Amino acid sequence: MSSPWSPRRELSPETSRLLIERAHEELVAGNDADARLRDVRALVRDSWRRSLDSFVGADALPPLDLTAEELEAYRRAHPLSAVIDMVRGLLLPGDASESGVAVAVGDAAGRLLWVEGDRRVRTLTGDMGFVEGANWSEDAVGTSAPGTAIALDRSVQIHGAEHFNRLVQPWSCTAAPVHDPETRRIVGVIDVTGGLEAITPQAQLLVDATARAIEGELLVARLRARAEPARPVKRTPARRVEPTRATLRVLGRDRALLEVTGEGIETVSELGPRHAELLLMLALHRQGLSAERLGELVYGEGEASPSVTLRAEMVRLRKVLERAAPALVPESRPYRLGIDVETDAHQVLSLLDRGAHRVALAAYRGDVLPDSTAPGVEEFRDTVRTALREALMAEASVDVLLAFADTDAAADDADLLRLCLSMLPPRSPKRAGLVARIERLESDA
Structure with a gap:
């Protein structure tokens, strides 16, 4: 099956990226009366202000709320674990590794429990902390589709510069909350992150439909469980939990x-x-x-x-x-x-x-x-x-590699510097400094 995330048309944003970026800078700097803010979508403008009220940093990485062990145990107990295959089937049919988007499933607090999809997109978005166990609520990372969808209890699309966090602004995303089918409380969120293909009208319809399908499946499973005759439960002594x-x-x-x-x-x-x-x-x-x-x-x-x-x-x-x-x-x-x-x-x-x-x-x-x-x-x-060096050199973006090159652990790593040099565009102003460092290391060898 072909990917549903193939771009269908070019989007024309309501306002230019430059205008949104300038409005964002003015708001972060404390100028809440800047005229450009009136041209930013009200949904986004209000979310930016909530982000400021929560003291979210405009360049901060999201906190990692769950360790690997905590994540595994929490996922097993979470109600959405029973429908994760449905999510994959609806949003990542065919070869998920080349879908062009990352699909995330989070809990009601905005913590990402599953992140799957395109391998390259996941590698790049991982650099900004879009990983399993990270907290993507508005209180933690500011305006983003999963966090804002939970805050507003409705599906949301966030385009590029509309993100509050500058690290996230190269990406676009669509998200929808998932509700308990009986109490209507939010139990989780479904998010699709990528390029322009992630914020088409079709994308929002598909994400919304997936959320509703999940709610229906949760209700069917609950009714089926109630209809089954009760089975005797073998009781074992309670184990003391440390x-x-x-x-x-x-x-x-x-x-x-x-x-x-x-x-x-x-x-x-x-x-x-x-x-x-x-x-x-x-x-x-x-x-x-x-x-x-x-x-x-x-x-x-x-x-x-x-x-x-x-x-x-x-x-x-x-x-x-x-x-x-x-x-x-x-x-x-x-x-x-x-x-x-x-x-x-x-x-x-x-x-x-x-x-x-x-x-x-x-x-x-x-x-x-x-x-x-x-x-x-x-x-x-x-x-x-060694694990840090090999992982970064194999998959990290050039910005992350340059930051690593400035640490004591990699300051004298000529191979790392050469890799950074090969990844920079020809006219990058950072090339001259790298060349000088490489030449100095070679002369000292």
Whole structure:
């Protein structure tokens, strides 16, 4: 089947892109009385003002509200998980990887749960944070089709410069809310993002029809479930759910931060270099480590009596954790943590997997425990840095690559600079600086 997103006609915007951009700049600068604002669609103008009232940054990346594990669990429990195949069939028939658009399904709060469609479009939109788990509500990212559709409880089309966030202005999108078929409360949102093909009248009709079809399917499934005879439920003892969530922040810092949250808990503790290394190794090896192996990862093979040193340090670490996070006190034989500890380095890797290159780069605060010489830390440090470099060089836009080239991790990477140079247009003013940097690196080699 051919893609329904093939362009049918050229759109003529009500006002020029330049006028909208200037009106946007005036409003962001505080000039709410600028005459050009009268020529901007009322729907968009009102949304811009709501965005300002929510203190949304005009260049801010959307927050990533759900980690990979949280996203997977949340999607399984969400009512729209039962109709995701219907969404694909209606909006992405045929070869979805070459459809020309990205199709997203979000929840009632504007968080994207599924993002599928054209591979190239998803890569490019991922750079602005249009990825699974990101919050695209008006309060988080300003005017956009999914967030504004939820805010207004109606289908919406947002064209290019009408987006409040400048990072999103190269794109256009159409979105419609999905309602609970009985209560009529919003349960989610369907969005199509791409070029002009994403905001044709046909696009809005198709997205609206998809939302209504989903609501009908949800109602049919609910009525069918009520009609089925009740089955006896085998009851099992309730399993105690550990409310604590722990994050270890190790990027760009030698004294790691341990953040623990849960029911009535919210603590932040700074760990010394050795305790940071030990906790990081235990976080990376969730299955547990023998004393010998943990000693090798932290002290290396050249340490005299590493097992004795390790035992003494583990006693001190336990005392620190008993005060800051009792649920994290390590077990022994093998050494292991009672709950999973997420690291900010893993969050960067998760963002890369989702194609959120710009967000991943913003989250990369520097190398993992940069001054540590622990063999296990050095190996993980190289893994994260290599994964970041390879993902960006393979798929990121030139703007993201240039930003990466300005970090300490890539400042001396001649291959990266040459790639940036090859991607820039011939008359770009940035070329001269890149050429100078490459020549300097080559002369120093």
